[in-house]
Structure formats: C-alpha cells, structure tokens
Amino acid sequence: MKPTLLQTDFPDLKLHSRGKVRDIYDLGEHLLIVTSDRMSAFDVIMNEGIPWKGEVLTRLSRFWFEKMTDLVPNHLVAVEVDDFPAAARRYREQLAGRSMLVKKARPLPVECVVRGFLAGSGWKEYRQQGTVCGIPLPSGLRESDRLPEPIFTPSTKAEIGSHDENIPFNKAEELCGTMLAAEIRDLTLAIYRKAFPLAEERGILIADTKFEFGLDPDGGVIWIDEALTPDSSRFWPKNSYQPGGSQPSFDKQFLRDYLETLDWNKQAPPPPLPEEIIRKTSEKYREALERLTGIKLG
Secondary structure, three states, X not given: OOOOOOOOOOOOOEEEEEOOOEEEEEOOOXXXXXXXXXXXXXXXXXXXXXXXXXXXXXXXXXXXXXXXXXXXXXXXXXXXXXXXXXXXXXXXXXXXXXXXXXXXXXXXXXXXXXXXXXXHHHHHHHHHHOEEXXXXXXXXXXXXXXXXXXXXXXEEOOOOOOOOOEOOHHHHHHHHOHHHHHHHHHHHHHHHHHHHHXXXXXXXXXXXXXXXXXXXXXXXXXXXXXXXXXXXXXXXXXXXXXXXXXXXXXXXXXXXXXXXXXXXXXXXXXXXXXXXXXHHHHHHXXXXXXXXXXXXXX
16 A cells, blocks of 8 residues: 655744644745644544545645635645745655645634534434434434535534534634624535535535634635545445435545444544555545546555
8 A cells, every 4th residue: 555644744844733634834924734644533543544645635625625716715825845935845755745835824713514414413413302403403304314404513623632512503603703603604504505516416425514714814714724525524425325324435434434343432542443444445535536526546
C-alpha cells in the first residue's frame, strides 16, 4: 500500500495547531493547512493512517469550495505548492496534493450540521423521542429514510478526545448571536441543497454533512476547514439505497462499523486496525473522490 503521512514537522515554519487530521502552520498573512492521513473514529485518533486520505480530502474540499463560490466565500487562497510562500515550498514533497494556503479567519464556536436522512445519532434519538436534536419529525419513519426537508442541527466543537454534542438552535444563537446563527444556518442549508443533486447525479447520496464557518478580518462570514468530504459527511451509494436499515457508505462509517464489533470502550488507546480494514477504507475514500470529481488516485 502507499506509504502514509501521519504527522508533519517543518522546523522552519511556525506550527499553529495540530488537529485530529490536519497540521496547521502560521505563515503570517495566511495559514498553511496540511491534511495528513490520520484517521479518527469516535473522536479517537487511530494508530494507523489511511493511504491517500489526505489527498482525497484536499481535492474534494477544493472541488466543493469552487462549486459554491456563488453562495458563500471560502478561505481558499492556493492549492499548488508553486503558489505557496518560499519557506513552504522547500517541503514540496510532503505538501503536494494534500495542502491548502488559506485566509485567516476567526472560527465560529459551532459545527454546522445538516441532515437530509435519518441516520446515526439522529435515528437513535428519533426512536426514543420522535425528534432529531429536539426537532419533531413525522411518526413512522424508518432508519435511513429521507427527511421531508433537510434540517439544521448544530453541535458544539469538542477538543481532541472529547465528543461533539448536539445543541438546540437557541444555544447556537447564544454562542454566535441571533443574526449570525441565522446566517450560518441558512448558508448550511443552501450549500446542502445545491450539493445534493450534484452528488446524486454522480451516484452518491449525501445523507448528512457538517461545515465550519469563520469571520474574516472585515467581519464577513467565510466557509473554512473542509467541504463535503468522507470525513465530514455520510456518503451513501445511490444504486443500493434501501431505507429500513443502515446503508453501505463511502465514508468512515465503514471503519466505525468494524470498531463497533470489537470489545473497545471508544477511549484511547485505539485498537490496531487490520490491513484489510485499512485497504477497504482507502478504497472507499478514493471511490468517493472519483465519482464526484472524476479524479482517480492509485
């Protein structure tokens, strides 16, 4: 299998932060985001990387950011190493295909989640209460049913090792302010409504996804982080979609399903991943990229 990049160490660049997947460097005017091959599940970072993952996430984010420029500006400045500052170009070999030069922004304190289908934690809550994140839904829905309309279900942003928590919209208003919360809700729904048919015609159903937004220095809202990737979304193959149970997927749900079969408490340290699980996860990520963009890796 292709070697994986689990962590970068660029001594000539100032490390800004290191997340579950991304290493971020402060280049002064801009940030350099390097997407590693690290894989997290249940908010725990696995010991093994997923081949090609960083390139899949970067290429898909670029694809979707560019598709949505008429709806919302984004933080993308450059994706080609030749367009990066000279100090970064010396690390070309590690940066090529998996990095973005981006505008600086002040991240907003909520994850913007949109759900178009009944799955995951939403399905669990619906079975118990008939709601998703407190939003009442019609009775009689099955697991994986398409919702009458997409719903906005924000969550908190958890530190590494902690879990995001779903919050009601009025809590998002408290965290962001009433007008800003309404703006990012409307942007989230607008992006999803535009992206869904584009993905569907390529054979992928976007069951749900999450976005992050920030404020640029002028105070305007911009789309940051990643865009409609297998890490931030549930991607289901359209040709096998059958409501009434869980669906096969092109995202990390495949890995989650494997981990659910283990006697593991979902706390660090993670269990070792078999080579077959790593290989199949990599294949699913690359197939999502190829279906959506036509780009074939490996």
